[in-house]
Amino acid sequence: MHDDEKLANTLKVMGHPVRLQILRILLDGPSCATLTNRNIDVSQPNLSQHLKALTEADILDFCKVGTKRCFYIVRPDFVKKMFALFDNDGERITLKEDDLRDKHASE
Amino acid sequence: MHDDEKLANTLKVMGHPVRLQILRILLDGPSCATLTNRNIDVSQPNLSQHLKALTEADILDFCKVGTKRCFYIVRPDFVKKMFALFDNDGERITLKEDDLRDKHASE
DNA sequence: TTTGAATATAAAAATATTATTATATAATGT
DNA sequence: ACATTATATAATAATATTTTTATATTCAAA
Numbered sequence A, B: 001m002h003d004d005e006k007l008a009n010t011l012k013v014m015g016h017p018v019r020l021q022i023l024r025i026l027l028d029g030p031s032c033a034t035l036t037n038r039n040i041d042v043s044q045p046n047l048s049q050h051l052k053a054l055t056e057a058d059i060l061d062f063c064k065v066g067t068k069r070c071f072y073i074v075r076p077d078f079v080k081k082m083f084a085l086f087d088n089d090g091e092r093i094t095l096k097e098d099d100l101r102d103k104h105a106s107e
Numbered sequence C: 001t002t003t004g005a006a007t008a009t010a011a012a013a014a015t016a017t018t019a020t021t022a023t024a025t026a027a028t029g030t
Numbered sequence D: 001a002c003a004t005t006a007t008a009t010a011a012t013a014a015t016a017t018t019t020t021t022a023t024a025t026t027c028a029a030a
Helices: A004-014 A017-026 A033-038 A044-056 A076-087 A097-106 B004-014 B017-026 B033-038 B044-056 B076-087 B097-105
Strands: A060-065 A068-073 B060-065 B068-073
Touching: A004 A017, A004 B004, A004 B017, A004 B076, A017 A033, A017 A044, A017 A068, A017 A076, A017 B004, A033 A044, A033 A068, A044 A060, A060 B097, A076 B004, A076 B076, A097 B060, B004 B017, B017 B033, B017 B044, B017 B068, B017 B076, B033 B044, B033 B068, B044 B060, B044 B068
Parallel strands: none
Antiparallel strands: A060 A068, B060 B068
């Protein structure tokens, strides 16, 4: 059984340039919000909202360290592989009408 | 150099339950819109719009066969691996304050 | 050359996401 | 207690996505 709702949500939440940037930063290891914010050009509240979205989607988690919140990727392997998948996204197919003649006949 | 804009867009377009369903169907091989529609509970125009979104994001392409349009996944390996990644999404990490003591000291 | 099937497109309505602004909270050091 | 730092939250405004409804296009077959 597939839970495509959840999968769709994960993809949707990852599918935002700022959130990808956050993930790339956190791939180097945990970091607090302020530190992350130094490397990303968004407002503090907006970063906080993106971190919340990623956390609610179960992509990030955090733990409190004094007044800071230290965010980290919950399944780093998963995120790493996701990026890797895009860096090398495989063979490309192009079909023409002729390639489908058999299939067409059967439908 | 990363093109996170494009990556984000691909993820965003894939991140919709109906579009994932379309992809799962097309993983079995090319199919025309009508045929696809029989397995998905959305209106014809809406399906057409989803197919357009996937095509514009360079995830699908199609070729005309008579009055039909036969859609197919442009990089099936990529899509296959994407689903596989979610089916087995790897080790899960949980950090506590103590785990970060060193890191914290250096920041 | 009209009809029907397969599909797209346009416009509108409904809904969701994103960014901004202003304010609040919580922990730490003084 | 008070100020400061790090952060969240709430409310709004701006924008984008999604679905619906109605109509148009295109090709093939009768």
